[in-house]
Amino acid sequence: MKQVTVEWKHLDQEGKTCERCAATGEGIAELVHQLQAECAPKGIEIIFTETRLTAAEIEQSNLILINGTTLETLLPHAIAAENPCCSCGDLIGRETCCRTIIWQGKTHEAIPPELIRQAICRVAQCC
Numbered sequence: 001m002k003q004v005t006v007e008w009k010h011l012d013q014e015g016k017t018c019e020r021c022a023a024t025g026e027g028i029a030e031l032v033h034q035l036q037a038e039c040a041p042k043g044i045e046i047i048f049t050e051t052r053l054t055a056a057e058i059e060q061s062n063l064i065l066i067n068g069t070t071l072e073t074l075l076p077h078a079i080a081a082e083n084p085c086c087s088c089g090d091l092i093g094r095e096t097c098c099r100t101i102i103w104q105g106k107t108h109e110a111i112p113p114e115l116i117r118q119a120i121c122r123v124a125q126c127c
Contacts, residue, residue, distance in 0.1 A: 001043050001044065001045050002043060002044045002045070002124075003044075003045045003047055004039075004044060004045070004046050004047070004066065004067055004120065004123050004124045005047045005048075005049060005065075005066070005067055005068075006028070006032055006046060006047065006048050006049070006064065006065070006066055006116075006120060007048075007049045007050075007051060007064070007065040007066075007068075008024070008025065008028050008048070008049070008050050008051070008063075008064050009050075009051040009053055009057075009060045009061065009062070009063040009064075009065070010024070010025065010050070010051075010052065010053060010061050010062055010063075011052075011053050011054075011055070011057075011058060011061040011088055011091065011092070011098075012052030012053060012054075013055065013091040013092060016091060017061075017091075018061070018085055018087035018088040018091060018098060019087040019110075020062060020085065020087065020098060020109040020110045021061060021062045021098070021110075023110030024062055024064075024110045024111045025050075027110070027111070027112065027113035027116065028048075028064070028111075028113065028116055029048070030113070031113040031116055031117055031120075032046055032048040032120075035117070035120060035121075035124070035126075035127060038126065038127050039124055039126035039127060042126040044124050044125075044126040046120070046124065055091075055092040058088060058092065058096050058097075058098070059082075059099070060099070061088065061098050061099060062098055062099045062100075062110075062111065063099055064111060064116060064119070066119050066120055066122075066123045067123055069123070071101065071111065071115065071116065071119045072101055074118075074119040074122050074123065075103065075115060075118055075119055075122075077103070077104070078101055078102065078103045078115070079101070079102040079103075080099060080100070080101060080102075081099070081100045081101070081102050081107065082097040082098060082099050082100055083097055083098070083100055083107065083109070084096070084097050085097060085098035085109075101115065103115055
């Protein structure tokens with residue numbers, strides 16, 4: 001069985017994460033569950049891992065890797081960027097920025113499940 005690993009990295013401060021990461025997390029968990037059901041009959045196992053980051057690793061927060069490759073690398077014309085995140089700032093006690101994805105001219109702070117699905121499907125070739 002072919003395996004596709006989806007890793008989601010996000011800030012974790014005493015069990016809490018920022019609003020945009022929380023929204024990404026809700027979407028990715030449901031999406032991976034759906035794709036596991038879709039891809040299993042085709043001999044592809046979708047494995048989900050979650051990496052909790054410290055404040056010192058904030059630049060990686062809300063990063064999605066599929067088989068070790070960033071989501072933005074897998075999507076043509078997607079760009080990783082960052083912008084200020086008040087929610088993260090509240091959690092870590094200082095002003096900070098979080099990762100965003102720019103796709104088709106729009107900045108996404110929470111990564112939409114449809115973008116995540118496109119990237120996973122490019123690798124898995126099952127959906």
